[in-house]
Amino acid sequence: MSNVFFVGCGPGDPELITIKAKKLIQKADVVVYSGSLIPLAILKLCKKGKLHDASRLVREEIFDILYKNAKKNKLVVRLHDGDPSIYGAIKEQMDNLLKKGISSIVVPGVTAFLASAAALGTQLTLPGITQTIIVTRAESRTKVPKREKISELAKHKATMIFYLSVHLLPDIVKESIAGGYKKSTPVVVVYRASWKDQKIVKGTLDDITKKVRDEKITKTAIVIISDVIDSNSYEYSKLYDKNFSHGYRKSLIK
Numbered sequence: 001m002s003n004v005f006f007v008g009c010g011p012g013d014p015e016l017i018t019i020k021a022k023k024l025i026q027k028a029d030v031v032v033y034s035g036s037l038i039p040l041a042i043l044k045l046c047k048k049g050k051l052h053d054a055s056r057l058v059r060e061e062i063f064d065i066l067y068k069n070a071k072k073n074k075l076v077v078r079l080h081d082g083d084p085s086i087y088g089a090i091k092e093q094m095d096n097l098l099k100k101g102i103s104s105i106v107v108p109g110v111t112a113f114l115a116s117a118a119a120l121g122t123q124l125t126l127p128g129i130t131q132t133i134i135v136t137r138a139e140s141r142t143k144v145p146k147r148e149k150i151s152e153l154a155k156h157k158a159t160m161i162f163y164l165s166v167h168l169l170p171d172i173v174k175e176s177i178a179g180g181y182k183k184s185t186p187v188v189v190v191y192r193a194s195w196k197d198q199k200i201v202k203g204t205l206d207d208i209t210k211k212v213r214d215e216k217i218t219k220t221a222i223v224i225i226s227d228v229i230d231s232n233s234y235e236y237s238k239l240y241d242k243n244f245s246h247g248y249r250k251s252l253i254k
Helices: 019-027 059-071 090-099 112-120 150-156 166-179 208-214
Strands: 003-008 030-033 050-053 076-080 103-107 133-137 159-163 186-191 199-204 221-225
Touching (some): 019 076, 059 090, 090 103, 112 186, 150 159, 166 186, 166 208
């Protein structure tokens, strides 16, 4: 059975692509890529293959390119920014290919919220603050189940990460406060994480909307709401505590 490779190329920095993804792009006969979200340096890795910009195509056209070329036993790569499993719409493509006898292989990539955390130089979970990360998006044309409304998720006071939602920042702020976050809760918006024109805007729920508006950021950004941002009041990890025993080390305290 022929395959189509759904490949994540990372958040933007060409050096954050995996070795496996790089090799596939270099060998590919056909690459269907996610428009301007893919850095030119990564597209240049495809020296012999034919490139197709998916941003100019509809679902049926993309499927047609993937299917017809895979059926000819060509090496076909559907190239996604970040990781294909995070808001990548790969399920519908893979299911339709399988109906036609074409299997799919997913190659993971570094996703934007991890690149954002790296840019901030912080952890997204800290002992004593939160041990939970919620990755979601604000409701717009794509509806969100009632149980996943921002005001419901905010009740957990966990680290909340929003994709595809910076243009809806006023709604995020309003619903987050309604769900229980204080107005003083830290918020950071990372625009084009790991790209050369990366921009970081820090604030609180009370002032982040104005700060982001002043920077004219309306897309391609991750929003993070969490008390882990610039926190100095966290607890130390138990893993390396001298009082803590585990399978590889006994407590140093008798």
